[in-house]
């Protein structure tokens with residue numbers, strides 16, 4: 001006898017496609033998603049039996065790959081204690097232990113930890129901290145932020161308002177967003193010789209408007225979803241100096257760059273500067289669960305809490321114990337691994353392997369930093385054509401806009417990485433041949 005549910009078991013993909021929304025997608029999605037049945041190491045297994053090498057770390061997060069025994073076991077043992085309790089009025093050791101790790105690793109003097117439930121929320125929290133800080137100090141005019149173009153900080157309203165106003169995927173909402181100050185994207189590239197011109201407009205904007213500005217917010221070194229650009233550490237040093245000169249707070253969004261992706265534990269280390277507020281997320285739990293955190297200095301928490309005032313934020317699932325437990329395990333796993341040499345090796349393999357694509361017709365740039373390899377094209381890529389082709393070739397990459405890029409789990413072996421690079425080069429050849 002068959003029941004409607006039996007049909008569903010055979011036909012769930014059809015249901016899914018007409019009922020379940022996907023990120024940045026039409027309904028139904030323009031290109032149907034691929035169904036994954038399991039994932040292990042750096043391999044995703046599709047329902048139809050095909051296996052793909054993962055070049056995405058599930059959006060920068062799965063740095064140790066999938067189904068890792070140490071991470072699985074951290075969740076399993078926490079599950080036996082409790083999966084969740086509210087954080088208002090209650091606390092637990094996993095939250096304290098994770099905070100201790102973050103405080104130890106984060107640049108000094110960041111030692112106050114607020115747990116958030118996603119990267120976007122961590123950015124909202126950072127912005128609210130900056131605003132509340134100045135309110136507590138009586139500087140009520142300081143309601144604006146200063147940032148740079150080409151940035152990406154998340155999809156919620158506060159975060160959207162500091163994403164690139166044109167390429168930040170949110171221009172539909174521009175009328176509804178808070179108005180902030182935007183300097184040009186840092187033009188001085190990561191290993192280029194510093195040119196003071198690179199910071200000139202930023203400096204002018206800051207000098208003219210500092211009375212209205214509460215904080216500067218930036219993704220340090222790597223502008224991720226806003227264009228995968230790598231810029232000079234000197235830019236961060238200059239920004240820090242300007243913030244100090246004018247007494248502004250500096251927020252670093254390390255959600256994409258944190259936990260080793262760029263070759264440093266945090267990208268800010270390239271510049272040897274510390275922010276006043278720092279957001280982490282994505283790789284925090286090794287890609288297992290959604291969790292993020294906003295770290296601040298004691299100066300900030302002290303001002304906000306002056307006269308017993310409270311910081312006005314508190315998600316229902318704040319400091320979820322399962323997520324904290326797996327984050328602790330993921331950070332320990334990272335620190336116990338030779339991640340620096342591994343990430344450096346991935347970088348040099350990207351550099352060598354992608355170099356042949358430079359100069360091809362339609363290719364505007366090829367670059368690599370840490371475990372990030374990027375091919376930038378002149379024109380937007382045709383996803384409807386490229387996505388299935390990538391899967392046919394056995395790799396999981398998710399290009400966007402004019403970018404074909406990879407950021408594989410750090411544990412990827414040389415052979416699997418070589419395959420990803422080969423496929424990137426093959427796709428680039430094809431795009432180049434079709435160019436013009």
Ligand SMILES: *Cc1c(COP(=O)(O)O)cnc(C)c1O
Pocket residue numbers: 118119120121123152153154155219224225253254255256257281282
């Ligand atoms: C992904 C990302 C965010 C948003 O994080 P979510 O968990 O998707 O909300 C914010 N900032 C940066 C730099 C990111 O890469």
